[in-house]
Amino acid sequence: MATLNVNGKDLAVDADPSTPILWALRDTLGMTGTKFGCGQALCGACTVHLNGAPIRSCVTPISAATGQKITTIEAMASDRVGKAVQDAWVKHDVVQCGYCQSGQVMSATALLKTNRKPTDADIDAAMAGNICRCGTYARIRSAIKDAATQLA
Amino acid sequence: MNFDTLTPELPRRTFLKVATASGFALGAFPLAILAQGTPPAAGLKATEQPSAFVRITPDGIVTVTINRLDFGQGVQTGLPMILAEELDADWSKVRSEHGNANPAYVDPAFGMHLTGGSASIKNSYTQYRELGARTRAMLVSAAATQWNVDAGTLRTENGDVVGAGGKKLGYGELAEAAMKLPVPEKVALKDPKQFRIIGKPTGRIDARAKSSGQQRYGIDVRLPGMLTAVVARPPVFAAKLKSVDDSAAKAVKGVKAVLRVPVDRGGEGVAVVADGYWAAKQGRDALKLEWDTAGVEKADSARLLASYRELAGKLGAIKYNADVSKLASAPKKISAEYTFPYLAHAPMEPLNCTVAFTGSAAELWMGTQMPGLDAFAASNVLGVAPQAIKVNTQMAGGGFGRRAIPTSDYVVEACEVAKAARAAGLDAPVRTLWSREDDIKGGYYRPMHLHRAEIGFDEQGNILAWDHVIVGQSILKGTPFESFMVRDGIDSTMVEGMKEPYDVPMRLSVHHPQVNVPVLWWRSVGSTHTAYAMETLLDEVARATGQDPVAYRLKLMGDKHPRHKAALQLAVDHSGYGKRALAPGRAWGVAVHESFQSVVAYVVEASMDKGTPRLHRVTAGVHCNLAVNPTSVEAQVQGAAVMGLSMCLPGAAITLKDGVVEQGNFGDFTVPRITDMPQITVHIVPSAEPPTGIGEPGLPPLAPAFANAVAKLTGKTPRDLPFKFA
Numbered sequence: 001m002a003t004l005n006v007n008g009k010d011l012a013v014d015a016d017p018s019t020p021i022l023w024a025l026r027d028t029l030g031m032t033g034t035k036f037g038c039g040q041a042l043c044g045a046c047t048v049h050l051n052g053a054p055i056r057s058c059v060t061p062i063s064a065a066t067g068q069k070i071t072t073i074e075a076m077a078s079d080r081v082g083k084a085v086q087d088a089w090v091k092h093d094v095v096q097c098g099y100c101q102s103g104q105v106m107s108a109t110a111l112l113k114t115n116r117k118p119t120d121a122d123i124d125a126a127m128a129g130n131i132c133r134c135g136t137y138a139r140i141r142s143a144i145k146d147a148a149t150q151l152a
Numbered sequence: 153m154n155f156d157t158l159t160p161e162l163p164r165r166t167f168l169k170v171a172t173a174s175g176f177a178l179g180a181f182p183l184a185i186l187a188q189g190t191p192p193a194a195g196l197k198a199t200e201q202p203s204a205f206v207r208i209t210p211d212g213i214v215t216v217t218i219n220r221l222d223f224g225q226g227v228q229t230g231l232p233m234i235l236a237e238e239l240d241a242d243w244s245k246v247r248s249e250h251g252n253a254n255p256a257y258v259d260p261a262f263g264m265h266l267t268g269g270s271a272s273i274k275n276s277y278t279q280y281r282e283l284g285a286r287t288r289a290m291l292v293s294a295a296a297t298q299w300n301v302d303a304g305t306l307r308t309e310n311g312d313v314v315g316a317g318g319k320k321l322g323y324g325e326l327a328e329a330a331m332k333l334p335v336p337e338k339v340a341l342k343d344p345k346q347f348r349i350i351g352k353p354t355g356r357i358d359a360r361a362k363s364s365g366q367q368r369y370g371i372d373v374r375l376p377g378m379l380t381a382v383v384a385r386p387p388v389f390a391a392k393l394k395s396v397d398d399s400a401a402k403a404v405k406g407v408k409a410v411l412r413v414p415v416d417r418g419g420e421g422v423a424v425v426a427d428g429y430w431a432a433k434q435g436r437d438a439l440k441l442e443w444d445t446a447g448v449e450k451a452d453s454a455r456l457l458a459s460y461r462e463l464a465g466k467l468g469a470i471k472y473n474a475d476v477s478k479l480a481s482a483p484k485k486i487s488a489e490y491t492f493p494y495l496a497h498a499p500m501e502p503l504n505c506t507v508a509f510t511g512s513a514a515e516l517w518m519g520t521q522m523p524g525l526d527a528f529a530a531s532n533v534l535g536v537a538p539q540a541i542k543v544n545t546q547m548a549g550g551g552f553g554r555r556a557i558p559t560s561d562y563v564v565e566a567c568e569v570a571k572a573a574r575a576a577g578l579d580a581p582v583r584t585l586w587s588r589e590d591d592i593k594g595g596y597y598r599p600m601h602l603h604r605a606e607i608g609f610d611e612q613g614n615i616l617a618w619d620h621v622i623v624g625q626s627i628l629k630g631t632p633f634e635s636f637m638v639r640d641g642i643d644s645t646m647v648e649g650m651k652e653p654y655d656v657p658m659r660l661s662v663h664h665p666q667v668n669v670p671v672l673w674w675r676s677v678g679s680t681h682t683a684y685a686m687e688t689l690l691d692e693v694a695r696a697t698g699q700d701p702v703a704y705r706l707k708l709m710g711d712k713h714p715r716h717k718a719a720l721q722l723a724v725d726h727s728g729y730g731k732r733a734l735a736p737g738r739a740w741g742v743a744v745h746e747s748f749q750s751v752v753a754y755v756v757e758a759s760m761d762k763g764t765p766r767l768h769r770v771t772a773g774v775h776c777n778l779a780v781n782p783t784s785v786e787a788q789v790q791g792a793a794v795m796g797l798s799m800c801l802p803g804a805a806i807t808l809k810d811g812v813v814e815q816g817n818f819g820d821f822t823v824p825r826i827t828d829m830p831q832i833t834v835h836i837v838p839s840a841e842p843p844t845g846i847g848e849p850g851l852p853p854l855a856p857a858f859a860n861a862v863a864k865l866t867g868k869t870p871r872d873l874p875f876k877f878a
Contacts, residue, residue, distance in 0.1 A: 016405060019430050027380070027428035032372035033365020035549070036429070037500050038588040042818040045500060073365030089363035093355045093783050096791055097224030098362025099500040099549025105363060127826045131818060133500045133550050134224045135794025137829035139787070 002062050006031070007075040017063035021055075021070060022046045024062050033073040033102050037131070044130030047103035047110075048072050054110040056129075073102040081151060082109045088147035096134035104130050108144050117148055195337045197260075199279060202287045202335060204256035206235065212311055212324030214239070215247045219257035219276060220267040221521050222250070222358075223499070223548035223555065224791070225847040226784040227272045229357045231280050233781055234273070237349040238284030238342060241323070242311030248357055253523040253543040265524035268556050268673070270748035270845025273780055277842055278341075285339035287330075294330035295321045344778065344840040353783040358547075370546035373506045373517045377580040379408055381425045381569045382432040382587065383415065388445045388811035389595060389668050390417040397440035398422070404438055406431030411572040416561045416595070417670065419448075423569045425578060429585055449668035450811025453600065456667065457491065460602040460623040464489070468621060468661035469641040472651060476617040476659045482608025486692055489604050491872045492624075492681045493805035494597035495674055496821055501549020502591055505566035508581035509574055513540040518563060519548025521556035525632075529560035533567040552795070553673040554596060558631035561596065561670070562586070592821050593813040597806050598674030599625040601646075603685045613697035613704055618658040620685075622646060625671045626664040645673060649682030649747060649852065653713040654690065654705075669808065675795055676848035679747040683852030684799075684859070687743040688869050691860040701742050701860065702729065715775040718837045720744045720753040723773030726835050727755035735759075738768065741861025743853035748845030750776040752789060754853045756830070758861035763877050765862045765870075767797060770832040772850065777841040786834040789850035793832055796854025798824050804874040 002013045004024060013024045025031045025048075034057055037045030041056035048057045049071040050064075057070075076082030085108050088094075095101050104127070111118055111126035118126065123144050132140070198204060199219070207215040216235050222228035232248045235241075251257035259266045261275040288308055295313035296303035298321065306313050312320040344350070361367040386392070398410040406427045415421035424435035479485070505518040507530075514534050520526050523543040531538040548555055557563075566584035573582050586594065601624035608617045626643035628634050637644045642662050651658050674680060694704035702724055709716055720742075724730070729740055737759045744753035757769040772789050779785045798804050803822030807814045815821040855873065863869040870876070 015430070023428060023430040027430065030374060032368065032374070035500070036371065036502060038818050039433075040588070040817050040819065043500070043588075077364055086360070086363045090355065090359045093359055093787065095356060095359055095362040096226070096787060097500065097548065097550040098358065098367050099369060101362050102365040105365075124827045129825075131500065131823055131825060133498060133552070133795075133823060135791035135824065135829075136787070137794065137824075137826040138790050138832050140826065141829070 002066060004062060004065055004070060005068065006070045007072060013062060015062060018061050021048065021057035021060050021062055021065055025057065025072060031072060031074055035099055035102055037100065043100070044107060045100045045103040047106040047130065049106060049110060052110070052113065054107050073106060076105060076109060079109065081112050084147045084150045085109045085112065085143070088143040088150065092139045092143040092146065094136050094139040094143050096136055100130060100132045104132065104140060108140070108147070111144070112148055112151060116151060118144065196335060198256040199258060199260045200282065201256060202283050202290070203331065204254065205283050206287045208323050208327035210324045210327070212242065212322050213245050213247060214241050214323065215249055217249055217251045217257070219251050219259070220272040221519060221545055221548055221551070221555065223519060223551040225272070225788060226356060226781065229354060230273050230780050230784055231276060232357065233349050233354060234277060234280040235284035237347055238281045239288045240308040240310065243349055245311060246357070250545040250547065252545050253527040258524065265522055266556070267521040268553070270750070270847040270849065273843050274749070274845050281341050282339055285341055286336055289336045289339055290330040290333045291323055291326045293333050294326040297329070350780050351778065351782070354781050355783065367547060369501050369549050370506070370517055370519045371501055371504045371549070371585065373546065373583065375506065375508060375581040378506065379425050379427060379573070379578065379580050379582050380429045380432045381423045381573070381582050381584045382429065382436045383413065383565065383569065383584060383590070384422040384424070384436050384439055384441060385415050385590065385594065386419045386421065386443050386445070388443070388448050388450055389670065390419040390448045391443045391445040392420045393422070394442040394444040396422055400438035400440070401435040404431055404435040407435040409573060409576045409578055410435065410439070411569065411576060413565070413568045413572050415565055416559065423572065423584070425569070425573050425582060433587065445811065448811070451667050451669045451808045452810055453493070453807040456600060457602065459665065463623045463663040463665065464602055464604040464621045468663040470659070470661050471642050471647050472658045472660040474617070474657035474659050476619040476657070478616040479606055479608040479619060482616045483611060484609050484696060486605070486607045486689065486696070488689060488871060489602065490685050492601040493807065493873065494600045494669065495799070495804065496592050496597055496806050497552040497554035497674055498591060498821065498823060499548070499550030499552060499554055502588060503554070503562045503586040504583060505563050506581055506583040507566050507570035509534055509567070509570040511574065512536055514567070514570070515542045515544065516563065517544045517546055519546045519551065519555055520563065521551060525558070526560045526563040529564050530567045533564050534571055552675040553677070557596060557672060558628070558633060588818070589816040592806070592816050595670035596672040597669065598680060599627065599671040601681045603681065605685065605689055607689060607693065609693055609697070611697060613693050613699050615656045615693065618656050620650070620658060620660045621662070622660070623663045623665065625667050625669070627671050627673055629664065645678045647678060647682065649679035649745060650686060653716050653746065654708045655710070668811070675792065676747055676851040679745060679852035680799065683743070683745040683747070684856045684873065687745060687853060687856035688859050688863070691742070691863065692869055695863070700730070705744060715751045715837070716744055716746060719751040719773040719775040721773065722835045722837055723753040723755045723771050726773070726833060727771035729755045739861045739864040741857040741859065741864070743857035743860060745853040747849045747852055750774070750844045750846055750849040752849045752853050754793070754857040756857045756861055758858055758865065760862070760865050765800070765858065765875055765877065767830040767858050770830050770854070772832065772834040773837065774834060774850070775837040775839070776844050776846045776849065777839045778843045779836050780843050782836055785836055785846050788846045789834045790832055792848060792850030793854045794824050794829065796851040797828065797858065799855045799873050800858055800875050801828060802874055
């Protein structure tokens with residue numbers, strides 16, 4: 001039995017230590033906001049924060065997260081930066097199917113936590129690991145810039 | 153998939169005919185569904201009954217049921233906007249939810265449950281307006297009764313019925329009484345000039361939920377005791393099992409059962425059922441399987457290409473039959489061969505279907521574009537009556553065509569797994585979930601195509617003869633759609649987008665080889681390749697005769713295509729084409745194409761970056777008649793442009809080697825990332841005419857516009873997709 005700290009709460013997880021954080025969240029803890037897209041850290045849909053840094057939860061085993069802080073999309077509404085990103089996402093009507101957007105929001109939030117005035121190149125670099133098959137990239141760029149302005 | 157050429161009654165009749173003539177199971181479905189529908193109001197069909205579409209609670213919240221799948225295209229907002237307009241609802245109080253396989257939710261024009269052909273808004277525009285107007289009339293009637301006045305003295309405004317002296321009754325207060333009143337058959341609709349919701353840029357109803365992880369998709373369904381299955385499918389389509397050693401798989405903690413199951417195309421597979429995805433996948437990885445591939449055709453891209461080339465040298469089934477004898481004497485000629493690979497849809501939400509099977513009835517949860525057909529397929533597999541199948545259509549994480557499968561492949565497979573699990577003593581709902589590798593390798597691709605064209609023209613660019621052959625698998629042969637969408641041996645989805653709007657003397661013939669690779673429509677279907685061939689070839693004629701490609705197109709269109717011309721002119725005007733000097737190393741590219749009755753034109757700027765084509769800027773001109781939600785139209789064109797761009801980028805190809813698909817994930821089947829994204833602006837031609845499609849039409853012209861810019865830069869039109877540059 002492992003203990004994971006998710007969004008500030010210690011939660012018991014009955015899963016093999018090699019289980020990726022993604023499946024502990026989704027199948028064991030029932031937190032389905034974090035999405036399964038590729039299982040190979042290629043698409044970013046599963047992005048969560050580990051001690052504030054964006055990681056791909058589909059390839060990070062729970063054994064690598066014991067004693068550390070996992071933050072998921074479910075906590076973003078009560079995070080100042082996360083909320084600003086979500087508000088910008090709504091204002092710019094970013095989402096289409098929306099499936100990748102939890103991961104996009106997590107990557108964008110991680111960017112704005114360390115870089116309050118990202119350039120276009122900064123945005124592209126930070127978001128290059130997140131695929132959106134619907135092609136919402138133009139609005140993602142606009143929303144990130146807007147969120148940066150709101151946070152300034 | 154352009155269903156618009158069909159008369160409304162034809163498909164339904166044909167489906168019934170298929171059912172009786174061949175006993176083909178899927179074809180019988182509409183019988184079942186029509187038998188179920190007994191409209192409560194005489195004279196109105198199930199699709200016309202407000203009770204199936206509008207729910208108003210005492211707090212005034214209006215919930216509109218959508219008769220489609222929302223998989224990103226925005227109908228969950230667009231259809232409620234249409235209904236709310238005629239209802240005079242308070243938009244801030246409008247919500248929406250998905251319908252299911254109930255007869256009320258068939259496409260009113262097509263007569264079956266279908267989200268496809270960019271038809272949701274187009275085919276349900278009048279339907280949802282009338283539903284809104286009927287509901288409004290009932291609410292007004294209820295208010296008139298309560299106030300004891302003539303209904304004609306009342307008006308409605310923003311969710312209220314307003315009477316003399318400005319007194320008001322909210323829809324929430326009136327709903328209970330209103331719903332007991334007769335449903336009016338005939339209702340007057342607004343003049344579009346009065347619209348205050350339709351045509352207004354409107355944010356998506358689901359924007360907050362999808363930005364905060366709260367939106368549930370099929371993959372998020374959680375039922376008590378639910379198990380997860382992962383299926384090992386044959387490495388070559390349709391192969392069978394030789395031997396199964398499941399001892400290691402069964403030893404994985406959490407694995408409940410290992411089951412042999414029939415899979416698509418008559419193949420066999422092994423399902424590992426476990427208490428969660430990870431255990432199921434670990435179990436599958438631990439299987440030792442031997443496959444019998446001796447008896448199945450092993451498709452191979454290189455060999456297919458060679459055989460397609462050979463076929464292209466022969467005349468196929470004739471679609472257009474112009475006299476091409478002038479080719480021989482034409483002063484100028486272009487001879488071209490194009491190749492288009494198989495393409496995976498790769499929606500971000502991996503395919504999944506959850507089945508709760510009791511032995512006599514079943515409930516299904518999945519994102520599907522054809523819930524009715526899927527329900528019928530499920531009833532066949534599970535051996536229960538269609539009425540005993542309940543489909544819960546789920547919000548889907550993309551689809552692009554992959555969730556409209558005439559064979560219902562992933563639904564059928566999930567039902568096979570659920571049936572086998574039950575037979576093995578597992579009395580629990582089972583979710584069958586595909587990995588990304590399963591998705592990329594699992595078939596149902598946009599077919600591989602080869603085009604060959606010989607064009608003869610004069611010094612002025614007048615086309616004297618155009619001989620064109622297309623080779624590619626038929627999407628619809630062998631499906632219930634065959635009888636009305638395959639004519640004279642030609643699959644209509646393969647030739648759509650050829651020739652029009654240019655009045656050129658074309659002979660077009662097609663070959664449909666049979667190949668052991670499952671194929672399917674992929675966003676914008678035939679136009680994914682026809683627009684590319686047409687628009688790059690025309691550009692080449694323009695360049696070869698020293699003409700401006702915009703002026704040349706406008707000249708060829710003549711006076712017959714005002715919507716094409718308006719869309720093209722709008723893109724030209726906003727791009728600065730011909731007026732603005734480009735940065736050094738950049739070139740313009742232009743293309744225009746109609747699909748699903750809408751026209752999209754692109755003017756793009758591209759450059760060659762160390763030998764690699766790079767798209768910088770895209771200006772779109774769009775003619776989709778009335779834009780119900782301009783914000784959504786813009787989003788659809790932006791997104792379709794990205795998917796069009798995807799066809800050009802390195803790695804955008806599914807290839808087979810000796811029957812085995814060579815790609816497996818986003819590492820080797822690549823899709824555009826934010827770093828590939830050009831700047832894009834979308835401009836809509838104003839119109840009050842009833843709306844036409846917009847989910848797909850933005851895709852086809854992007855790749856040829858990009859290619860035309862590349863041709864200007866390099867002197868060579870890229871003839872193979874994805875672009876191949878050293």
